[in-house]
Amino acid sequence: MARKSAIPPESFEEILAWLNPDREVAASMYVQLRDDLEKLFTLRRCADPRWLVDETFDRVAKKVHEVRQTYEGDPRLYFYGVARNLSKEELKKVKTHSSLDKIDLPAEDPKEETTDMREECLHTCLQELSAEKRELILSYYAKEKQAKIDQRAALAKRLETSVETLRVRVYRIRNGLEKCVERCLELKGQAG
Amino acid sequence: MKDESLSDASLRQFLLGKMNEDERERIESLFLTDPIMRERVLAVEQDLIEDYLEDSLSVSDREEFVLRYAQTAEQQRKLRITRSIKEWAIAEDRERASAASDVGDLARTGAALDVGELARSGAASDVGRSGPSTGSWWSRIWGRLGLRPSLVVPIAAVIIVAVVFALIWLNRWNGQRRQFAIEQEVARLNSAEGLREFPPRTPALSLRPLALRSGQSPPEVRLSSGDVVELQLVLIESARFPSYNAVVRRHDGAGAFTVPNLQPDSDGKTIPLRLPSQFLNRGLYLINLTAPAADRSTVSVAEYQLNVID
Numbered sequence: 162m163a164r165k166s167a168i169p170p171e172s173f174e175e176i177l178a179w180l181n182p183d184r185e186v187a188a189s190m191y192v193q194l195r196d197d198l199e200k201l202f203t204l205r206r207c208a209d210p211r212w213l214v215d216e217t218f219d220r221v222a223k224k225v226h227e228v229r230q231t232y233e234g235d236p237r238l239y240f241y242g243v244a245r246n247l248s249k250e251e252l253k254k255v256k257t258h259s260s261l262d263k264i265d266l267p268a269e270d271p272k273e274e275t276t277d278m279r280e281e282c283l284h285t286c287l288q289e290l291s292a293e294k295r296e297l298i299l300s301y302y303a304k305e306k307q308a309k310i311d312q313r314a315a316l317a318k319r320l321e322t323s324v325e326t327l328r329v330r331v332y333r334i335r336n337g338l339e340k341c342v343e344r345c346l347e348l349k350g351q352a353g
Numbered sequence: 354m355k356d357e358s359l360s361d362a363s364l365r366q367f368l369l370g371k372m373n374e375d376e377r378e379r380i381e382s383l384f385l386t387d388p389i390m391r392e393r394v395l396a397v398e399q400d401l402i403e404d405y406l407e408d409s410l411s412v413s414d415r416e417e418f419v420l421r422y423a424q425t426a427e428q429q430r431k432l433r434i435t436r437s438i439k440e441w442a443i444a445e446d447r448e449r450a451s452a453a454s455d456v457g458d459l460a461r462t463g464a465a466l467d468v469g470e471l472a473r474s475g476a477a478s479d480v481g482r483s484g485p486s487t488g489s490w491w492s493r494i495w496g497r498l499g500l501r502p503s504l505v506v507p508i509a510a511v512i513i514v515a516v517v518f519a520l521i522w523l524n525r526w527n528g529q530r531r532q533f534a535i536e537q538e539v540a541r542l543n544s545a546e547g548l549r550e551f552p553p554r555t556p557a558l559s560l561r562p563l564a565l566r567s568g569q570s571p572p573e574v575r576l577s578s579g580d581v582v583e584l585q586l587v588l589i590e591s592a593r594f595p596s597y598n599a600v601v602r603r604h605d606g607a608g609a610f611t612v613p614n615l616q617p618d619s620d621g622k623t624i625p626l627r628l629p630s631q632f633l634n635r636g637l638y639l640i641n642l643t644a645p646a647a648d649r650s651t652v653s654v655a656e657y658q659l660n661v662i663d
Contacts, residue, residue, distance in 0.1 A: 185594050189646035197385050204368065206420055237385045245378065279437050285606035287441070302439050303446035305407050325361055325393070332396035335438070340653070342434050348604045348639050351658075 172222035179229050179236045198244050205248045217244045282345035286338055294334045301331045364397040369417040402435050459507050535610050535632055542627045557583040562655035571658035576630050586624040594644035604637040633661050
């Protein structure tokens with residue numbers, strides 16, 4: 162659900178400066194922090210994670226000037242503390258009364274992608290990967306159930322790494338692939 | 354506050370909400386502050402999604418999963434994309450296994466060639482015994498090789514498949530070379546040397562980010578207007594980076610190329626981008642502007658659209 166941003170520009174600048182003295186690094190951390198907090202709200206099954214992220218930043222913005230002077234440690238943990246308390250408040254509200262005010266039900270998207278569009282985008286994005294990365298993705302996802310487990314153990318051994326490290330390596334490639342497919346689908350949705 | 358004692362199994366429990374509050378808060382704190390832990394959590398999450406899609410989760414895990422990962426349209430789209438990747442990998446693997454099996458069968462069949470027959474047919478010039486015709490040069494060769502008619506078709510099929518794969522590989526290699534050449538040319542054009550060698554001859558077309566355009570039609574540029582399409586990408590104020598990369602592609606995904614290391618103008622509000630007309634075709638283009646972040650990840654900065662007309 163959209164909400165009006167209540168962060169005054171000077172507070173926004175102060176938040177950035179608090180995150181990191183280098184403004185470019187701070188901007189990157191700001192964006193990442195928003196995404197990460199949204200993920201944590203989702204994992205806590207909060208009704209409207211994006212609204213809660215905005216609320217978290219609004220609350221921090223109101224106090225950032227004083228908090229900065231005395232807070233020690235990673236500022237992201239301060240944001241986390243505010244977010245954690247906010248999530249507990251929200252869950253209490255849900256328990257005491259059911260409200261549909263901030264719950265966005267998944268709307269039917271008339272431009273929802275077809276299987277063909279998705280496969281076409283996937284094909285295009287796979288071609289943009291190096292052959293080595295494509296092969297790694299293929300090997301990692303080629304099997305199911307127990308065969309999958311065995312395959313991944315064998316793959317890790319062949320690459321002289323652990324299954325956990327292999328998982329992270331594949332995650333990085335998959336993440337890029339997924340974003341490529343999403344961008345492609347959005348383009349097709351706009352062009353179609 | 355780093356902690357390497359958290360196993361992937363415990364991270365899985367965290368993702369399904371099956372952890373006590375203290376442990377959950379510990380992982381959440383690490384997720385925000387430790388990039389390695391963050392990647393581990395997201396990697397475990399990908400495997401969890403995969404298990405859900407292949408119906409490997411227990412009933413209770415499945416319920417918890419759906420409550421967290423399949424509620425919104427965006428989440429459901431991500432699940433469909435993951436399913437597509439999985440289906441592609443399984444299909445590709447089966448195809449390769451099938452092709453390898455066919456070649457194996459042919460190899461075993463080929464080994465059944467009777468060398469003795471070859472020797473005998475060569476010495477006796479008895480081409481009529483195994484050949485399709487008698488008396489001709491071809492039938493003599495046929496006889497010498499000792500080929501049975503039942504082997505001809507599979508061997509011919511293998512040869513044809515090999516030729517087709519070779520052509521596909523050659524085509525891909527040529528495509529990759531062309532792609533490399535395009536990217537080299539575009540990078541040179543957008544460098545300081547390129548600006549000196551090919552100074553702008555036409556006014557630059559200003560492109561505003563998609564997020565700010567409110568449904569307006571994309572700006573148009575004519576291919577016939579010059580050798581180089583001059584663009585100015587307007588930056589959103591919220592984030593600035595020392596350099597940027599632009600991925601330029603048509604709406605159908607074809608002909609994508611990357612322009613690296615773009616520098617903003619002195620005012621920091623726009624980024625000049627120059628594209629050779631020869632690499633563009635008529636149609637809608639998307640330009641995705643990204644920037645390298647301090648933690649080596651890539652930040653998507655903005656997207657722009659451009660309509661190329663004749």
